[in-house]
Amino acid sequence: ETIIEVRGIRKVYAVNQTALTVFDGLSYKIGRGSFLSIIGPSGCGKSTLLKLISGLETPSGGEVFFNGRRIDGPPKGMIYVFQQYTKSIFPWRTVLQNIRFGLDSQKSLPAREAHEKCMEYVKLVGLQGYENYYPYQLSGGMQQRVVIARALICEPDVLLMDEPFSAVDAMTRAILQELILKIWSTLPITVLFVTHDVDEAVFLSNRIVSLGRAPATVREDVAIDLAYP
Numbered sequence: 599e600t601i602i603e604v605r606g607i608r609k610v611y612a613v614n615q616t617a618l619t620v621f622d623g624l625s626y627k628i629g630r631g632s633f634l635s636i637i638g639p640s641g642c643g644k645s646t647l648l649k650l651i652s653g654l655e656t657p658s659g660g661e662v663f664f665n666g667r668r669i670d671g672p673p674k675g676m677i678y679v680f681q682q683y684t685k686s687i688f689p690w691r692t693v694l695q696n697i698r699f700g701l702d703s704q705k706s707l708p709a710r711e712a713h714e715k716c717m718e719y720v721k722l723v724g725l726q727g728y729e730n731y732y733p734y735q736l737s738g739g740m741q742q743r744v745v746i747a748r749a750l751i752c753e754p755d756v757l758l759m760d761e762p763f764s765a766v767d768a769m770t771r772a773i774l775q776e777l778i779l780k781i782w783s784t785l786p787i788t789v790l791f792v793t794h795d796v797d798e799a800v801f802l803s804n805r806i807v808s809l810g811r812a813p814a815t816v817r818e819d820v821a822i823d824l825a826y827p
């Protein structure tokens with residue numbers, strides 16, 4: 599079953615009064631529940647593709663469908679995790695308060711239920727005992743866990759991650775990779791994962807799309823799609 603469809607998408611940026619064509623008719627379908635990695639060299643359009651899918655960028659042509667509906671701006675049910683986690687975390691809020699923020703932006707639960715739900719996600723990302731710590735008291739990997747918990751507490755259908763682990767050291771990255779695999783197998787979620795690390799893509803995902811070098815014309819027939827069992 600298709601959850602996201604990119605249909606004939608074009609994206610042209612204006613750079614120094616010249617047009618930079620990143621996509622020129624890209625079509626692709628993403629299955630519900632898949633863990634899709636998007637790989638390719640720096641500047642090929644990985645982030646742009648993720649932003650087009652999530653409605654953060656508007657296509658110059660073509661359409662994006664989410665759950666069968668054409669998107670027109672950021673849809674509910676998709677949530678974004680960026681590489682620069684320090685930019686999306688509130689330094690003046692504790693771990694629990696940061697995670698709680700994800701919940702508040704969605705719906706208003708009674709205080710007790712909200713607290714219990716936050717604690718559930720604290721556990722999911724392995725931050726028990728750190729609820730009342732402030733971000734500066736945490737390692738980079740722990741801060742990224744806070745960001746992941748805050749994203750997941752909204753119960754999104756789709757988690758979009760743009761090089762989420764490239765700012766942490768190799769040991770931490772391995773632990774976060776295990777965590778995201780656990781999350782993917784626990785929750786009914788579709789993950790779109792941008793990385794320039796082929797090993798990471800192969801380790802994590804059950805499907806990989808490889809984009810060519812921009813400003814190449816990227817068409818469906820040049821997108822490599824490897825399916826793993």
Ligand code: ADP
Nearest residue numbers: 611613620639640641642643644645646647812
């Ligand atoms: P990747 O994520 O694969 O590194 P990006 O999607 O960030 O690639 O960028 C693709 C190309 O589009 C790059 O050449 C980049 O400089 C350009 N680009 C991205 N965003 C913008 C923008 N807002 N304005 C102009 N050019 C952009």
Ligand code: ADP
Nearest residue numbers: 611612613640641643644645646649681760761
């Ligand atoms: P990444 O490789 O993770 O996309 P970058 O540092 O290349 O990160 O880009 C950071 C952001 O700046 C991107 O999300 C993109 O939208 C924007 N950007 C990239 N290139 C340009 C550009 N030439 N002009 C304006 N914005 C850009």
